[in-house]
Amino acid sequence: MQTAYLATEQALSVNRLKAPFSPAPPSPTFPPITGILAHMSELRLTGKTPDGVHIALTDNEGGEYTLRISDMLRATVNQPRLTSVPVTDENEVMSVKDIQRRLRAGETMDSIAREGNISVDKVERFAGPILQERIFIIDQVHSLSPRRDGKENGRDSLTFLEIVSSKLAPRGVDIDSLDWNTWRLDDATWTIELHYPNRDGLGSAQFSYDTHRRAITPLDDNAAWMMGEEAPVRRIEPGLIYAESTHPSRAAERIEPKEPIRIDSAPIRSIASSLDDLPDNDPTDEDFEAELSRETPRLVSIRETPAPGDKQDGITARAKVPSWDEIMFGQKPTQEPSSD
Known part of the structure; x- marks a missing residue:
């Protein structure tokens, strides 16, 4: 059994040698991430250089750096950012929409902050687009x-x-x-x-x-x-008095004296002579006396004679109401008693 195992192992070795040799590609080597972070420095902006072309930067160790102000830098800095509108507090009664509406209507940021009981900084955050x-x-x-x-x-x-x-x-x-x-x-x-x-x-x-x-x-x-x-x-409204407005055009205005109006006396004399030629149609004294002799309507006197009770406690009677003849021609003189 051991002999069979060795034979099998030798056969596999021969097959490996016969197969084409393809070395594995070398794996790329990257520096450790910790090394990159370790070599990065935080820079702070201190202002512009005297020539105005670069901005000056410094690190934590006092090293100075400069960065050219290019179009790419401007575009990166001015790129608009999408910011979420913060949720208003329950105690604040003025929303962002109200702030922008009042800014667009011409109100100042101080008055909006004072009336809305909010800080001026919050109003300034939303004032840029409106201004x-x-x-x-x-x-x-x-x-x-x-x-x-x-x-x-x-x-x-x-x-x-x-x-x-x-x-x-x-x-x-x-x-x-x-x-x-x-x-x-x-x-x-x-x-x-x-x-x-x-x-x-x-x-x-x-x-x-x-x-x-x-x-x-x-x-x-x-x-x-x-x-x-x-x-x-x-448009005249009740309770408002409109004063005359002044503007620079009134400085050039000058009041010129008006020329006296001359009247020709010839037409007047002609009219007067025409009136003299008219016939005399005035009524005579006889016609006037005849007109007066006619019965003239008289006003009815309310009380021509004093009542018996008018003179009491030293108070004289009421004055007699004059008649129409007395009004027109005067009061007749009182007749004196005869000396018979």
Whole structure:
């Protein structure tokens, strides 16, 4: 039995030698992972280099490094990240949607934080997209050519910013000193507000911008003057007093004295001479006396004679109501008793 086992082992050895020899490929060698982590250093950003082309970095041991500010680096840093909206606390009554809605309506971050009982940092986290949207609306209005009488403007028409500059620059207003602001109303239109320096301190003008129709409409006298349109009709509301608004155009207005009106006396003399030629149709004194002799209606006296009880306790009787003749021709004198 042992002899059979040895014979079988020899046969297998012969078969191995006859088979084609194919050495196994060498396995790739990788450095241990622990070695890579061991040689990595944490770098901290310290700022830009004096030339402004690189950023300066330092490690924990004080070593200094520089990294070139390339387009790839900018794209990597500015790549938007998807962040989950944090769940609001039960005690907080203002949601993220409410914060952004109030920011879009023009409210400040401090007022939103104060009224919502939240921190200003939380409001700032959601203010970035809204502030960029408001800046975009202002830039869009600046480059827009306002329509005239509902017609499209040509390519050579002035933009809105050029129109405003042409009105303010001749009056010494620096274009760089203009302050623009905007906010959105509930009807999806935007209010554009402009502040500019003037002799009284600071002037303002408001415009309405419709993003769908791309139309700009003045909302006050100053805005209408800048766009060369008529002032909008004011809606008088009870309890409000509207004062006359002032704008730089009034500085150029001058009140010129009016010329005296001359009246030609020739037509007047002609009319007077025509009246003199008319026949005299005035009634005579006889006609007037005959008219008076007719019976004239009289007012009925309520009490012409005092009642017996009118004079009591030293109180005289009531005054007699005058008749119609006495009203027209005066009271007759009291007849004196005869001396017979």
